[in-house]
Amino acid sequence: MADLRTNFVGIKSPNPFWLASAPPTDKAYNVVRAFQAGWGGVVWKTLGEDPPVVNVNGPRYGAIHGKDRHLIGFNNIELITDRPLEVNLQEIKQVKRDWKDRALVVSLMVPCEEKNWIDILKKVEDTEADGVELNFGCPHGMSERGMGSAVGQVPEYIEMVTRWCKQHTRMPVIVKLTPNITDIRKPAQAANAGGADAVSLINTINSIVGVDLDAMAPTPTIDGKGAHGGYCGPAVKPIALNMVAEIARDPVTHGLPISGIGGVTTWRDAAEFMALGAGTVQVCTAAMTYGFKVVQDMIEGLSDWMDSSGYTSIDQFVGKAVPNCSDWQHLNLNYIAKAKIDQDLCIKCGRCHIACEDTSHQAITSMFNGERHFEVIDEECVGCNLCVSVCPVENCITMEAMEAGSIDPRTGKKVDPTYANWTTHPNNPMAVTEAAE
């Protein structure tokens, strides 16, 4: 059994699975149940100053479902904790005392004044929590009060607040980033410059989850009106993965610890975040959908996968995929692949054909000798992977790399064994050619 213990910026936990700051971590009751279920750590639901905020008294969640009501995306207009600060602090203190081996990080959001941060940091230190997470991400409600993503969208503010926090506390400071920004590297660089111990991302994405066509209002609808909320759950994972990778690859922030968040639902999702550089992952929607028990398979699945892949500890694979994250312009243009259909697996639905025929390169037959038959025409196939994406049978269509030296029937040219990318391509007006140099 692999060792799942993590030490994230000095915060230790028995496994890398933390609950993100959200309803699952809003009270001692929930957090204790989470720890009992096996969660390695929690980031307590974001604390603010008294008087506490209030939440709407109507629906605050909305969802995108698959046909069998499978929850694909989740939307919320909840604010930070609506309980008095003192109540939260006392519970945090008690829980930490009872669960020493678990990570307990406290999420914070107060107005952008140094004094306010000093005050709250002091109070959190008294609880003996393991660290703080600065919530610069909440996209609704709080941002309208100059907090949350209103701070997270201005790198100068991030840097400033981070610096205050680092000055005024001995606790590790994690900066939670908002994805509602064009270039995620900028806020990460700012957090880094301010001395952050780590960043965590992503918080939720601005979203309208749907429109009620009878009421002609966004959903969830509160007395006839709706407001944008924050999107999360499985649907946002690709966005989050990219943002994590961007930060991991950026020379300025490379090596800055990352806690990966966004759509983590299974051990595999977690492993993917970690391969892209996340030292821990945080989970909200999966827990809110299925309850705390989901962590059991996350732990077991990750451990089994590590065993079968020969990893004995987490740090052996954290960040391992980062060097393979490249940019389009550096991809090898001499690499040629063709789709190949396994006729034994093919169930003859014809989706590959119609997709390629209508929207791609007319490279798949539908008939052969008067029979329904789907086969790739190598002369036409550009290797785009569309057919693989739409085929309902897993592994029925595969992309096969062409061997160097063989002739690509599409171009009639030999497959070049060397590496060549766009930067040197003759069609690139800005190509770096030796002559021009």
Place this chain on the structure above:
Amino acid sequence: MTQSNAAPDVAAGRLSDEEYARNFADLHPLLDPHEARVEADRCYFCHDAPCMQACPTSIDIPQFIRQISTGNPTGSAKTIYDQNILGGMCARVCPTETLCEQSCVREVAEGKPVKIGQLQRYATDHYMSTNDKTPYTRKAASSKRVAVVGAGPAGLACAHALAVEGHDIDLYDARAKAGGLNEFGIAAYKSVDNFAAREVDFILSIGGITLKAGQKLGTDIHLADLRSQYDAIFLSIGLGGVNDLGLENEAKDGVLNAVDYISELRQAKDLSSLPVGKRVVVIGGGMTAVDIAVQSRLLGAEDVTIAYRRGQDRMNASEYEQHLAQTNGVKILTWAQPKGLVAQNGHISGIELEKTRETGGALKGTGETVTLPADMVFKAVGQTLVPAVLNGSGPAPQIEKGRIVVDADRKTSLDDVWAGGDCVLGGEDLTVAAVEDGKIAAAAIHRALSA
């Protein structure tokens, strides 16, 4: 001979009211909206879909399933009706396991086809419960008049399509009620809640169709007269006669034509008033044999046997139907043909069956016999066309092998007479095939009338 002294046990009211209700409830209850969406999501929206090719009426199956999936069941029903105005009945009675669902790529791949029939029912039921008219409007009146004789699925489909084109139709039927075997033949548990009659109303709602019930061709009306009164004729009279066993005692009490009994059952206001034998033997191997056997069981018969003269794989009833029979406790005795009927005091008391064997394609009795006690014997050995109804003062359409000969347009040997459904040669004895015949003939008639 066994049971020689026992009086025949034929009785009504063998079951309680609840048992009748349960036994004759919907075979496949309507999917609820969630089930329908989940099932619809299983469809791959195949290109040039094999299921669609297997549907005799070429319904655009991927399209209608997708419309259920997108939350547009009304549009879905229209897609179905565009090809098959009796889509509602077909959804209930089609042997989908040998038609669309057999060809579904998911049947081929995993033995679990998309439930096309049940989805079709979902869409058409939705339509009929939210609309009281067909989705079509008639084109401008053509002033052409067409006589459709026989208001079963073939006649109804033909009449509706012609009415849409603006022609006026007189729809004749010998019976007091339209619907043909939908109303009088299909197993009760396949068409509950008076669906056949509701579908007839739905079809007639197009307008321009005048139902002339109780008008029998050959008796009340005659082909030659119709030909002089109408611009075109469509014959869809089904098969009015039944084959006999040709055995002594066939006229004795307790020997019945399955179709007659089923027709009575379908019209019965109170199932407990229908007498059924305690021990029932059915002769035949098709859908009718299965239906009468199963329904006898459901009426409370204790011991029901289907005797078929060949092997089970040769039965015309589909595998699914055979399975349905067996799960309802019907015994299927194969390689057995009727040799004699035993009667006592004017009532049947048993049937003697001879074992058979097939050698070089020819079926022969082996001489070995067995006698089954029976309080009722049902004959389900095929229906026949009664060609006499076509005769009269004028020429009759050409008949071959006891069926009306038609070309690809369903035109008979007479220039202004078309025919379709069970009464024509090459018919498949399926509701959906009858609908397709009606559709094809309507298109041909319309072309002829517009020429």
